[in-house]
Amino acid sequence: xxxxxxxxxxxxxxxxxxxxxxxxxxxxxxxxxxxxxxxxxxxxxxxxxxxxxxxxxxxxxxxxxxxxxxxxxxxxxxxxxxxxxxxxxxxxxxxxxxxxxxxxxxxxxxxxxxxxxxxxxxxxxxxxxxxxxxxxxxxxxxxxxxxxxxxxxxxxxxxxxxxxxxxxxxxxxxxxxxxxxxxxxxxxxxxxxxxxxxxxxxxxxxxxxxxxxxxxxxxxxxxxxxx
Numbered sequence: 057x058x059x060x061x062x063x064x065x066x067x068x069x070x071x072x073x074x075x076x077x078x079x080x081x082x083x084x085x086x087x088x089x090x091x092x093x094x095x096x097x098x099x100x101x102x103x104x105x106x107x108x109x110x111x112x113x114x115x116x117x118x119x120x121x122x123x124x125x126x127x128x129x130x131x132x133x134x135x136x137x138x139x140x141x142x143x144x145x146x147x148x149x150x151x152x153x154x155x156x157x158x159x160x161x162x163x164x165x166x167x168x169x170x171x172x173x174x175x176x177x178x179x180x181x182x183x184x185x186x187x188x189x190x191x192x193x194x195x196x197x198x199x200x201x202x203x204x205x206x207x208x209x210x211x212x213x214x215x216x217x218x219x220x221x222x223x224x225x226x227x228x229x230x231x232x233x234x235x236x237x238x239x240x241x242x243x244x245x246x247x248x249x250x251x252x253x254x255x256x257x258x259x260x261x262x263x264x265x266x267x268x269x270x271x272x273x274x275x276x277x278x279x280x281x282x283x
Contacts, residue, residue, distance in 0.1 A: 064098045077110035193250045198279040206238040213271035220262045224252030
């Protein structure tokens with residue numbers, strides 16, 4: 057839920073920050089965030105510890121963390137007619153982020169996306185969709201599976217072949233095709249998801265290896281078509 061602060065250069069504005077920080081260490085969550093930096097930059101100086109104890113303590117914590125992140129020695133920065141701070145000024149002056157005057161009066165910690173951010177998001181989503189479509193490409197394969205001889209049990213051969221199951225592999229229609237001398241080969245269709253299944257690996261590591269090689273002598277690709 058968005059947190060809004062207004063007029064942080066006034067007592068009412070500082071009181072709203074002090075009340076918000078009751079029981080809290082940071083503006084949002086349990087660690088320093090950009091929300092703290094934005095509010096910190098909108099407050100001109102450390103709030104009174106008597107009037108705004110919560111805001112004062114938070115201010116000191118943020119100052120300390122920022123000082124450790126920017127160990128360099130500050131030489132002072134001048135804004136308009138204001139005098140440059142002395143070299144031994146508090147660490148806050150060296151590290152306090154610049155904040156536009158327009159932001160001081162009304163701070164929305166969770167503003168809406170800008171047009172540039174929306175365009176970048178749309179571009180990323182389009183790229184993801186394109187990649188997903190590419191990764192989900194499929195191919196239809198027609199394969200010949202040859203037995204050792206005419207005594208091979210072709211029914212068991214087909215059962216063994218279809219018994220090979222893996223992600224991205226789907227077996228389809230099949231038929232027995234005469235080769236000669238009483239020998240028949242199994243001609244079978246299969247559909248694969250290209251980025252998951254390699255036909256070469258399927259043949260070399262599964263179909264002509266034990267125990268399937270008891271029935272299968274060799275396999276070859278008859279047709280290979282992208283879907």
